[in-house]
Amino acid sequence: MRPTGNHVTGYLAVCAVGTLVATSLVVGAGASGTRPSLADVGAWLASSAKGEVAHAHGLTGEVDGKAVLPGGMAGHPVSVAQDGDTTLVLDERTGRVVRIDAAQLTAEQSADYGAAGLQLVSGGAYAYVVDPAKGSVQRIDPAMTTAENPPVELGGRAGAAVADGAGTLWVPLPDSGTVVPFVKGRKGAAVEVAGAGHELALTLAGGRPVVTDLDTGVMKVLGVDGVQGSFELGDAIDGADPGEVLVPGGTDGSAVPVLAAGSGDLVVVDVRSRQTTRVRVPTQGHALGAPQLLGKRVYIPDESNGGLLVYDTSLSAPADPVRVTGGAGELELFVRDGLLWVNDQDGAAAAVIDAEGEVRRIGKYGTDAPSARQPGDGPVEDRVPTGVPGAPVPPGAGAPGGTTAPAPGPGAPSGGTPGGTPGPPTSQDPEPGAPGSPQAESRPGAIRITFAPVVGATPQRYMLKGAAAEQTVTPEEVGPEGPFVFEVRGGSCEEQYGFTVVAEYGGGKPDKESAPSALARPCVAPGAPREVTFTPAQGGHGGRVTWQPPQDASGSVKYVINGPGGTAETTEPGYTYRNLKNRSKDGVSVMASNAAGSGGAASGWIDLTPPPQQMTIVNNSDTDDSVGIRSEPTTQSGYRVGRIPGNKTDPVVQVTTVRCKVKGEEQTYEGTGEKTDVWALHTFHSPETDRDHTGYTSDIYVNSRSNPNIWDCE
Structure with a gap:
């Protein structure tokens, strides 16, 4: 050991372990007390x-703990689900799930789900076993591993x-073109994302x-x-x-890389900023896996040679x-803790790479x-060599952390006078070369x-070629430095340019x-619309739902409105609803889209609660008989909930708050012969009881028929 880096901790740990052993001879110590704590930043x-x-x-890249899997799992492909302090291992050949005890460095708690090809997924306080072939999901206890x-x-x-x-599980169902969420372990409503039979890839x-x-080629959040x-x-x-379209199962940030392995087209979509970067990478002759993005x-x-492009x-x-x-072989890639x-998985090699590109073997x-092995224990599989870590990655030209200068190209100058003055031109002057393939964002x-x-060779300048007549290029040229x-700038959002x-x-x-x-x-793709409001019709x-367009909207923007009756589309910043029921309140959401995609949705309410109106009681000033307030718009059923006193003896202005009007039993006013089947739903404050009566x-x-602002009740 060297007194550098975390090896100082190693010296302290040796002293601490010696003290602990001596103490345990006197007072005893459990197995968990002798296990070291594993690094928080690890996998x-x-x-x-x-x-x-x-x-x-x-x-550091150093191994600080091991756990031996139960007998019978050696030689089987496994998958590891690690979330927080919980680490579970699935035997993909038998369906056995094992929990790793990080304190004991053991793998003794397990349950057998009896099928090959299962998926083990964990998040938050939840863990699930997914059977792709049967199309089923089973929630399991991450501590006990049991169902x-x-x-x-x-x-x-x-x-x-x-x-x-x-802990929400998301399961794609390609046959129906849907994704099913399991929220807190319970199956939710399927979300339609594609046509039936389309292949789907999920990324967290x-x-x-x-x-x-x-x-x-459509990506949806x-x-x-x-x-x-x-x-x-x-x-x-x-x-x-x-x-041949490769997508990772998870990324550390909001950007998702997508690779078309056949053509080498690489697209990086930032689902938060909505910016998209496209480039072509050389992929011919390589057997590639899903890309990962870090920094x-x-x-x-590259599974053809066991490396990374x-x-x-x-x-x-x-x-x-x-x-x-x-050497050729499958590689697992995942991002964790930045x-x-x-x-x-089939060999001794692994590596960890930080955001600056530094590689640690x-x-x-x-x-x-x-580990939990005892002294004298033999290897799990004698036929497997223990091996040693491979040699460090050699820093190449321009490699992260490397110091080697780029090798000179064909015809690069090799001579010069003492003191560094370039020699006269020779037949080995650098040949003109082409710039790298442009990256478009x-x-x-x-x-x-x-x-x-x-x-x-150094050119005089760089020029951009391919801009359309309606586009402007800034700067007009780029110097050699x-x-x-x-x-x-400019051009149509509906067109793609190279x-x-x-x-x-x-x-x-x-x-x-x-x-x-x-x-x-x-x-x-545009962001969410702003200021969604609803103005009811008379x-x-x-009524009409209106909104402000997204601030960064460009191109031909289309709006998808999801509200009563389903979805609708419009190119205007507003949409009119008709034939809805009054006295209802429905949510409405608006999403803007253009040729690049769509952003988040903005939401609001379609509130058709009738606005109350103040009205004066009529035809009640020539009698002392009271007017009934009933539970239904008829005298044939229901009951009186209150009354409006007759207004002949001591006339006053009688006012009530009308909520809405409905059709009911036809009534005739004897004084004039006037007839109507309209009844007002209103609230009258009774001077006799000092209470409100609604009916x-x-x-x-x-x-109420004379007031256009009084709505039908339904």
């Missing part, structure tokens, strides 16, 4: 061949599920469920109430084989690949890590083009043009 990595899981420290309820049928085969931090992006329709926003991936995905870099597992979005260029195993973890088979009203400069960015960058050398040297960029739109039965009175005595 459990499976070694299926050895039948164990190792816990690695994220900041908490019988399996719940989904009604179709299930895709790969995810669970958010609140910054804690929010996002589903990608692999057939149409979900909530338990339905779709919260959508994004069009466009030509980058449209037409690609759904089996400004996209990491793509790396694309740096800040440089708009590929970075040096990361070697993990040095770190990217890479694991070869992990040797899972090291024997010096604490969609922004409100613009497309931002970034590119990597040429390596070798950069910054290597163009902004293209660009190339031309390096102009002059002096008789040929210009060099980059490969084309991926197609992009000069717009982003007499009610409907129906014939309109002969209220005359």
